[in-house]
Amino acid sequence: MSSRNGNAAGRLIALIADVLAVILVVWIVMYLLDANRANDLVQWVHNAADFLAGWSRDLFTFDEKWARVVCGYGLAAVVYLFVGHAVAGRISR
Template sequence: MSSRNRNGSNQAGRVIAVVADVMALILGVWILMYLLDANRANDLVQFVHNVAAWLAGWSRDLFTFDEEWARVVAGYGLAAVVYLFIGHAIANRMHRY
């Protein structure tokens, strides 16, 4: 593979890894805001919650723990871990080729 194609793959891999990191960061920030009982009337808190809810739409209600905080941590945390794992796996695969 030419160095030009390799550099393009490396850059694309870096972009994918950064996007995965940002997605996981947003989910982590929402978990932290939830656990610290952030003011949900605040615009920033609402924005983070809305984005996190969209990102974790597939995993939000996956678990049925009795405690709401456990459901939030497990549901949103699972999404964060999956995005990190898949994003970095794709980035590493692109880096190799």
């Protein structure tokens, strides 16, 4: 029974990591496609991505703004995926 609980908890953690990464990637795509920042959905995604990538958002100092967005938010997405799935794997064992 404990193996089953571990698998469920691991799947939940992996799912949460996936959702966080998707929010960050959606913001990167919206930014690159110049989405209307006055739109409520765009604002929500941007605010959520800013919160999730607060630690990596201004980590890089490229001259081009798009490169800073892709690298800063992209790094956060990769870290969430890597750490989330690593933790999920450990719990599932």
